[in-house]
Amino acid sequence: MLSIKNLHASIEGTPILRGINLEVKAGEVHAIMGPNGSGKSTLASVLAGREEYEVTEGEVVFQGKDLLELAPEDRAREGVFLAFQYPVEIPGVSTTNFLRTAVNQVREYRGLPALDAVKFLSVMKEKMKLVEIDQKLLSRSLNEGFSGGEKKRNEIFQMAMLEPTLSILDETDSGLDIDALRIVSNGVNKLKSDKTATIVVTHYQRLLDYIVPDYVHVLYNGRIVKSGTKELAMELEEKGYDWIKEEVNAASV
Amino acid sequence: MSKDNKILEELTSKDYEHGWSVNLEADEAPIGLNEDIIRWISAKKEEPEWLLEWRLKAFNNWLTMTEPVWANVHYPKIDLQGLRYYSAPKKSNKPKSLDEIDPELLQIYERLGINLNEQKRLQGIAVDAVLDSVSVGTTFKETLSKLGIIFCSFSEAVHEHPELVKKYLGSVVPMTDNYYAALNSAVFSDGSFCYIPTGVRCPMELSTYFRINAANTGQFERTLIIADEGSYVSYLEGCTAPQRDENQLHAAVVEIYAAKNAEVKYSTVQNWYPGDKSGKGGIYNFVTKRGICAGDHSKISWTQVETGSAVTWKYPSCILKGDYSIGEFYSVAVTNNYQQADTGTKMIHIGKNTRSRIVSKGISAGRSQNSYRGQVQVMKRASNARNFSQCDSLLMGDRCGAHTFPYIDIQNPTAKVEHEATTSKIGEDQLFYCNQRGISTEDAVALIVNGYAKEVLNQLPMEFAVEAQKLLALTLEGSVG
Numbered sequence: 001m002l003s004i005k006n007l008h009a010s011i012e013g014t015p016i017l018r019g020i021n022l023e024v025k026a027g028e029v030h031a032i033m034g035p036n037g038s039g040k041s042t043l044a045s046v047l048a049g050r051e052e053y054e055v056t057e058g059e060v061v062f063q064g065k066d067l068l069e070l071a072p073e074d075r076a077r078e079g080v081f082l083a084f085q086y087p088v089e090i091p092g093v094s095t096t097n098f099l100r101t102a103v104n105q106v107r108e109y110r111g112l113p114a115l116d117a118v119k120f121l122s123v124m125k126e127k128m129k130l131v132e133i134d135q136k137l138l139s140r141s142l143n144e145g146f147s148g149g150e151k152k153r154n155e156i157f158q159m160a161m162l163e164p165t166l167s168i169l170d171e172t173d174s175g176l177d178i179d180a181l182r183i184v185s186n187g188v189n190k191l192k193s194d195k196t197a198t199i200v201v202t203h204y205q206r207l208l209d210y211i212v213p214d215y216v217h218v219l220y221n222g223r224i225v226k227s228g229t230k231e232l233a234m235e236l237e238e239k240g241y242d243w244i245k246e247e248v249n250a251a252s253v
Numbered sequence: 254m255s256k257d258n259k260i261l262e263e264l265t266s267k268d269y270e271h272g273w274s275v276n277l278e279a280d281e282a283p284i285g286l287n288e289d290i291i292r293w294i295s296a297k298k299e300e301p302e303w304l305l306e307w308r309l310k311a312f313n314n315w316l317t318m319t320e321p322v323w324a325n326v327h328y329p330k331i332d333l334q335g336l337r338y339y340s341a342p343k344k345s346n347k348p349k350s351l352d353e354i355d356p357e358l359l360q361i362y363e364r365l366g367i368n369l370n371e372q373k374r375l376q377g378i379a380v381d382a383v384l385d386s387v388s389v390g391t392t393f394k395e396t397l398s399k400l401g402i403i404f405c406s407f408s409e410a411v412h413e414h415p416e417l418v419k420k421y422l423g424s425v426v427p428m429t430d431n432y433y434a435a436l437n438s439a440v441f442s443d444g445s446f447c448y449i450p451t452g453v454r455c456p457m458e459l460s461t462y463f464r465i466n467a468a469n470t471g472q473f474e475r476t477l478i479i480a481d482e483g484s485y486v487s488y489l490e491g492c493t494a495p496q497r498d499e500n501q502l503h504a505a506v507v508e509i510y511a512a513k514n515a516e517v518k519y520s521t522v523q524n525w526y527p528g529d530k531s532g533k534g535g536i537y538n539f540v541t542k543r544g545i546c547a548g549d550h551s552k553i554s555w556t557q558v559e560t561g562s563a564v565t566w567k568y569p570s571c572i573l574k575g576d577y578s579i580g581e582f583y584s585v586a587v588t589n590n591y592q593q594a595d596t597g598t599k600m601i602h603i604g605k606n607t608r609s610r611i612v613s614k615g616i617s618a619g620r621s622q623n624s625y626r627g628q629v630q631v632m633k634r635a636s637n638a639r640n641f642s643q644c645d646s647l648l649m650g651d652r653c654g655a656h657t658f659p660y661i662d663i664q665n666p667t668a669k670v671e672h673e674a675t676t677s678k679i680g681e682d683q684l685f686y687c688n689q690r691g692i693s694t695e696d697a698v699a700l701i702v703n704g705y706a707k708e709v710l711n712q713l714p715m716e717f718a719v720e721a722q723k724l725l726a727l728t729l730e731g732s733v734g
Contacts, residue, residue: 048689051681072688081689088686092704101700102690109691141704158690 001026001197002067002166007058008222009046016042018222019058024166027194031208031233032201034219035241040201041085043219044170047199048082049075062166076102077109079165083155083172090142095154096124098142099161106162127160131187148175149184156187167191168199173207185210205237218244271524281470282339288312291439294339298408298442301415311428311438318432324595325624325656326564328537331502338440340470381406381445381461383474391445393457401450404459407475410446417448421479425508425545425572433504433566434541437473441506444474449484449515458714460489463505471502478508480515482548487518489717500528500563504539513548513575518556520713521569522721525561532591532620535563542569546578546604554581555598556712558721563592568626570599573607573635580609583709587702587725588621588653597627597658602638602668611642614706616725617653624656631668638668646676647705649698699726 002024009017016039024030034040046053047060049072060067067075090098103123104114115123128135131153143151152172159167169188173181188211192198200211208216208230216233218226220241225248226232236244282293291312295305320330381391381404397404403414410418428438445461463474480486490507503525511517519542528535538561544553555569571580582598600609609629617623623646631638646655657674679701687697703710703722710718 048685050685072685073691073693076689076691084686084689088680088682090683090686090701090704092707093700098687098690098700101696102687102692105693105696106691162690 001063003059003061005059005061007043007046007060008056009042009053010056011042011053015056016053016222017046020219020222020224022217022224024197024199026165026197028215029192029198029200029211029213031213031216032199032219033203033205033216033233033236035245036203038219039222040203040219041170042222044082044168044199044201047075047168048072048080073105074109076162076164077106079163081159081162081164081167083152083159083167083169085171085174087143087146087151087155089144091144093142094140095138095142095157099124099158102158103161124161127157130160130190131157132183133157149177149180152176152180152184153187156184156191160187160191164196166197166199168201169211170201171203172200173202173204181207182210205233208233220244220248271526280339280341281337284337285334286336286338286440290338294440294442297339297341298411300411303419304411307422307428308439311435312440314429315432315435315439318429318435320432321566324566324626325622325658326566326593326595328500328564328593331500331537333436333502336502337470338473339442341442381459383443383445383461383463397455397457400453400456402453402455403446403448405446407441407444407446407477410477414446414448417479418446418477421477421508421510422475423508425510425543426506426541431541433539434506437475437504437506437541440471441473441475444476444505445478446476447478447486447488449480449486451481451512452483453481454484455486458487458489460491462491463503471504473503474505476505476507477510478517478519478544479510480512480517480551482512483514484512485516487714488520489714490519490521491524500535500537501526502537502539503562505541507540507542507569509544509553511544511546511548511551511553511578514550515548516552516554517544518554519544519569520717521555521557521559522713522717522724523557523559523561523565524724526563527561527592528563528590530590532563535592536561538562538565538567540567542567543572543599544570544580545572546575546580546607548578549575549604550577551575552579552581554579554583554712556583556709557585557596558706558709558713558724559584559586559594559596560724562594565592565594565596567596568598570601571609572601572603573609573638574603575607576604577606577608578604579607581712582609582611582613582627583712584613585616585706585709585721585725586614586623586625587616588618588623590619590621592619592621594622595624595626597625599628600630600640602629602631602635602640604635606637607635608639609641611640611644612708613642613644614709615644615646615655616649616702616705617646617655618649620652622654622656624658626658626660628660628662629670629672630662631665631670633664635665636667638665638670640668640670642670642672644672644674645705646674647702648676648678695726702726 004020004022007017007020032040055068100120133153216228217224282290291308391405426434428435447459449455509517525536525538546553553571573580580600586594586596588594598611613625615623625644629640644657648655659672684694684697702725710721713721
């Protein structure tokens with residue numbers, strides 16, 4: 001589904017990603033872990049098409065299409081979803097209204113008719129249950145005055161509404177208490193299928209207790225330096241990242 | 254180039270939708286301004302002697318006045334002697350009923366989306382259509398007259414209801430008020446007149462649609478709305494003009510009188526031609542709008558959506574004379590390219606327990622300059638006056654300007670006056686967030702801007718609100734890259 005080859009990206013001339021290789025197949029959950037500043041969020045942003053990052057080398061193919069050639073909105077319409085680490089506020093625009101615009105633009109791109117208000121609301125009701133989100137929250141201005149947990153839950157709700165093929169969760173666990181973490185993870189798990197894939201970007205192992213990955217990759221200095229299964233995450237939790245750093249540094253000497 | 258700037262480049266590429274004009278045979282005054290021209294206009298309109306005298310008095314006052322220079326707008330001096338002060342389509346000659354309006358004139362309005370045929374019109378809105386210097390027709394007159402409501406062109410009111418015109422003309426905006434109001438008082442041509450009798454709640458929206466068609470002609474219309482005791486009326490005003498290289502002057506005066514317990518809601522969607530991308534052409538919109546809450550418990554509410562004009566100079570105001578009277582001002586002003594807007598309001602608290610509320614939302618893009626200028630004045634006897642002002646500015650790109658000039662003058666210690674102001678930019682973060690959900694940048698800007706202006710748009714009557722939303726999106730279309 002997703003094939004990343006030798007991906008290099010920089011911001012304002014500073015290289016951040018230095019040759020990422022990653023293959024993600026339908027039905028899989030990949031976790032990207034790593035110390036702060038290793039390039040985890042950059043990878044998520046580059047895949048979604050954030051403009052500040054310049055891709056200097058490499059290629060990304062998503063379902064047979066050159067992802068890097070597509071505008072951010074077209075990547076979304078093709079089925080790439082990014083749950084933001086810091087969701088932005090849009091005053092005066094309700095989540096409902098925002099999502100209706102989004103869903104219908106995505107549907108239009110896919111050649112589907114727009115959902116009318118009634119149909120849209122019934123779809124919304126159904127998805128609301130998945131992430132245990134309150135209707136009141138959805139009629140408020142998007143993310144304005146939301147708590148950390150509400151913002152993250154809202155991200156997952158949007159994911160449910162947009163039905164992406166590839167979901168990228170960028171530090172979705174940050175700022176969540178244990179109950180919110182459980183609810184958000186439950187939502188993600190319910191949305192998983194053998195046709196979709198998930199990339200979970202996280203600093204801590206804790207989220208992976210709830211969203212169990214098939215593969216774990218460790219990102220350091222802009223490269224994937226180690227890949228493994230869930231056990232690797234446990235090891236990182238126990239030993240921290242220093243031993244990885246030492247291994248990498250020793251190898252490069 | 255940053256993303257914002259790219260957005261702007263595209264945004265500025267949008268063309269003005271109502272820029273067309275038609276060739277109409279016109280009855281025109283000679284170019285220039287002097288007493289003879291004023292006599293010519295007055296004679297053309299077969300006005301009574303007292304009105305001619307009033308005009309001449311205004312003209313002589315005007316001669317002693319100078320153009321105001323305090324506003325934050327810059328434009329070359331207007332050659333007022335080089336303008337034509339009256340231009341009426343020949344075909345507009347006094348239609349007795351709507352059926353007699355020349356089809357060519359009807360077509361102009363149809364093309365603007367205004368159907369003057371009562372059967373075809375949305376029920377619930379009566380229209381007075383003003384083309385250049387004259388009113389070409391007013392709909393639903395009879396329906397309204399059954400309730401005692403007078404809704405007609407100003408010229409007609411001068412003949413049919415001289416006592417009302419004489420009593421109220423210049424009572425809210427005196428002929429000596431300011432340079433442009435004085436000029437308007439001398440040369441005004443037509444406009445709408447509306448009287449709502451005691452205790453009547455006007456069952457439909459009343460509206461005037463102003464269209465400038467003729468070239469090199471100033472439009473000086475005059476609107477007078479009188480709401481008698483306990484009455485209610487909601488009034489709408491829309492405007493467009495052809496796309497021309499030279500600037501055109503529009504200097505209107507609107508006066509509103511609200512008696513005891515009366516309520517007037519005045520909404521404007523101003524979409525005059527704003528000039529081209531390089532700042533050439535466009536309307537100079539120098540307008541004086543003022544209402545007086547003369548009676549106790551009366552209320553006047555101004556709502557404006559300003560998207561057009563090259564230069565806007567406009568401060569719809571309320572004089573809160575009656576005790577417990579309320580004044581409101583809701584404004585969204587959008588400027589793009591080289592547009593300049595200096596707009597705001599004055600709330601003059603004279604009566605006791607008077608309240609006013611100001612919500613101003615400025616949106617600047619391109620190389621435009623957008624200023625809010627507002628005055629809150631609490632006079633000595635206005636005990637317990639309250640004012641709340643909120644002035645927000647939204648900037649798009651790094652070449653435009655937003656300015657806020659609040660003036661607060663309090664002469665009574667019991668007054669409570671609050672002023673809040675914010676300035677923000679449409680963030681790349683917001684746009685990217687929308688893009689990531691599959692929303693195009695253009696629609697994202699429309700969404701964000703409409704969200705930002707929501708509090709004001711909510712004040713507009715339904716049909717207008719939808720139009721205003723579209724207009725906002727259109728004005729800023731392409732602003733996102």
